[in-house]
Amino acid sequence: xxxxxxxxxxxxxxxFGKHKELDTADLAVEATLAALADGGVTMKxxxxxxxxNLMGGAMPIAQVIQKACGQTGIPAYNVSNAxxxxxxxxRVVGMSIKAGESDMGLAVGVEKxxxxxxxxxxxxxxxxxxxxxxxxxxxxxxxxxxxGTDIMPGVFAQIGMEYGHKYGGANxxxxxxxxxxxxxxxxxxxxxxxxxxxTLEEIMGDIMIAYPNTRPMCSANCDGAAAAVLVSGSKLxxxxxxxxRRAVKVSASILTSDPYEEACxxxxxxxxxxxxxxxQAYEQAGVGPEDLDLVELHDCFATAExxxxxxxxxxxxxxxxxxxxxGATWRTGSMPVNVSGxxxxxxxxxxxxxxxxxxxxxxxxRGEAGPRQIEGAKVGLAHVIGLASACGIHVLESNRA
Amino acid sequence: MxxxxxxxxxxxxxxxxxxxxxECTNCSARFFDRRNACAACSATDFQSVDIPTQGVVRTFTIxxxxxxxxxxxxxxxxxxxxxxxxxxNIVNIEASAxxxxxxxxxxxxxxxIGKDEEGVEAINFGFEPAA
Numbered sequence: 029x030x031x032x033x034x035x036x037x038x039x040x041x042x043x044f045g046k047h048k049e050l051d052t053a054d055l056a057v058e059a060t061l062a063a064l065a066d067g068g069v070t071m072k073x074x075x076x077x078x079x080x081n082l083m084g085g086a087m088p089i090a091q092v093i094q095k096a097c098g099q100t101g102i103p104a105y106n107v108s109n110a111x112x113x114x115x116x117x118x119r120v121v122g123m124s125i126k127a128g129e130s131d132m133g134l135a136v137g138v139e140k141x142x143x144x145x146x147x148x149x150x151x152x153x154x155x156x157x158x159x160x161x162x163x164x165x166x167x168x169x170x171x172x173x174x175x176g177t178d179i180m181p182g183v184f185a186q187i188g189m190e191y192g193h194k195y196g197g198a199n200x201x202x203x204x205x206x207x208x209x210x211x212x213x214x215x216x217x218x219x220x221x222x223x224x225x226x227t228l229e230e231i232m233g234d235i236m237i238a239y240p241n242t243r244p245m246c247s248a249n250c251d252g253a254a255a256a257v258l259v260s261g262s263k264l265x266x267x268x269x270x271x272x273r274r275a276v277k278v279s280a281s282i283l284t285s286d287p288y289e290e291a292c293x294x295x296x297x298x299x300x301x302x303x304x305x306x307x308q309a310y311e312q313a314g315v316g317p318e319d320l321d322l323v324e325l326h327d328c329f330a331t332a333e334x335x336x337x338x339x340x341x342x343x344x345x346x347x348x349x350x351x352x353x354x355g356a357t358w359r360t361g362s363m364p365v366n367v368s369g370x371x372x373x374x375x376x377x378x379x380x381x382x383x384x385x386x387x388x389x390x391x392x393x394r395g396e397a398g399p400r401q402i403e404g405a406k407v408g409l410a411h412v413i414g415l416a417s418a419c420g421i422h423v424l425e426s427n428r429a
Numbered sequence: 430m431x432x433x434x435x436x437x438x439x440x441x442x443x444x445x446x447x448x449x450x451x452e453c454t455n456c457s458a459r460f461f462d463r464r465n466a467c468a469a470c471s472a473t474d475f476q477s478v479d480i481p482t483q484g485v486v487r488t489f490t491i492x493x494x495x496x497x498x499x500x501x502x503x504x505x506x507x508x509x510x511x512x513x514x515x516x517x518n519i520v521n522i523e524a525s526a527x528x529x530x531x532x533x534x535x536x537x538x539x540x541x542i543g544k545d546e547e548g549v550e551a552i553n554f555g556f557e558p559a560a
Contacts, residue, residue, distance in 0.1 A: 172496055
């Protein structure tokens with residue numbers, strides 16, 4: 029017997045930004061209740077919950093959500109996969125449906141991140157009074173800043189510059205222009221943390237964080253949550269015609285980690301696993317990049333967006349610079365990318381991002397995106413990547429007649 | 430007076446300072462950290478190999494915001510040393526995109542980063558423009 033098709037029945041994101049008055053549970057529950065209402069169902073209909081939250085430490089966010097809005101005794105999975113956490117939560121629920129264990133389930137991602145500052149890898153807090161070796165390099169003090177950089181804007185700057193070195197044509201102005209596109213797109217998104225048009229001069233003249241990434245070219249730390257209700261194809265058939273019409277088919281749900289390649293433990297390689305995930309996603313969905321009406325990809329930094337045009341095969345290999353310069357990825361172009369404003373302006377509450385990107389795509393596929401609607405959108409792709417490393421890709425298809 | 434010590438285990442000091450890697454005896458994958466097994470083939474035997482001290486800048490960034498105690502701006506880079514990629518700072522160069530270039534040749538250099546309370550000096554490495 030073929031496994032069940034999986035559909036998104038209800039999905040919502042909160043406004044991203046500063047929510048001083050709301051705690052992690054408040055945000056998660058706001059998204060959860062909105063997603064349930066959007067799908068026309070309640071917590072009692074859920075057979076499984078998977079949820080993620082990175083900044084709350086060991087807090088079991090799935091149970092926190094249940095205690096705040098509905099304890100029904102269902103299996104709860106707390107997932108953690110860096111910036112791919114939300115996509116992982118979605119996939120856990122989808123796998124449960126495909127396995128026949130559940131016919132409906134809830135995936136949630138939530139983060140309180142406003143004012144978090146620079147996010148780095150494994151920097152040591154302070155240096156001791158006498159040199160003592162620690163860690164797997166036997167370093168006598170923190171290596172971040174002394175042997176290269178751990179800060180994310182720097183890591184992803186190097187990833188973008190490496191692409192420029194390999195294929196040419198990528199410079200500060202080009203990366204800034206990518207950021208200008210996303211900030212321009214954000215002006216149509218009322219849920220974005222920042223929705224201000226920015227000129228190239230403003231972007232390039234802003235505070236430099238890690239060349240060539242200035243502040244507006246970096247993803248915005250902010251608070252936010254997103255939640256989705258997934259349903260099996262058979263269960264969906266028992267629901268109302270309106271629910272069926274608004275449901276969005278999950279044509280592919282892929283998760284990869286980074287395979288070994290020379291240098292991948294020196295500088296994270298975000299290309300191998302994204303390319304592998306994209307290939308699997310297109311195969312599973314039976315669509316090609318040319319069939320996509322819109323793409324939300326993980327532009328954690330302007331330098332990252334460029335390499336993912338190539339990794340997601342939106343352009344010929346090595347051709348991302350010319351592809352961008354052609355105007356293809358603007359909302360008026362042939363392959364609109366990050367019409368939400370992307371992580372640079374919409375914001376990046378880490379665990380929420382992998383569901384918020386799916387929400388954006390669903391919004392268009394349902395024809396409900398208002399002024400920023402990509403007309404006639406039928407197929408879309410949502411991509412996230414977390415270091416080091418996990419890549420989640422979902423291909424989504426409209427269920428409208 | 431105590432001998433200076435290398436900042437990390439994979440830096441060898443002396444007359445010809447250089448880096449060493451743990452090379453998998455089965456598949457030749459190289460690692461700079463302490464290993465349990467090989468990430469490429471899962472084998473568990475390694476030999477120590479010397480890394481060339483000359484290389485080219487494969488990618489870089491200029492970091493303007495960093496942890497307390499780290500001088501900014503500084504140049505972080507990945508240097509290709511004869512096929513082995515090394516993470517490093519580029520030193521003895523102005524930290525500006527006008528001076529650091531992709532593909533530029535560089536060579537290993539060492540420098541003290543300070544003494545502990547017992548007077549032991551720690552020596553770090555970086556790469557500088559090769560004349």
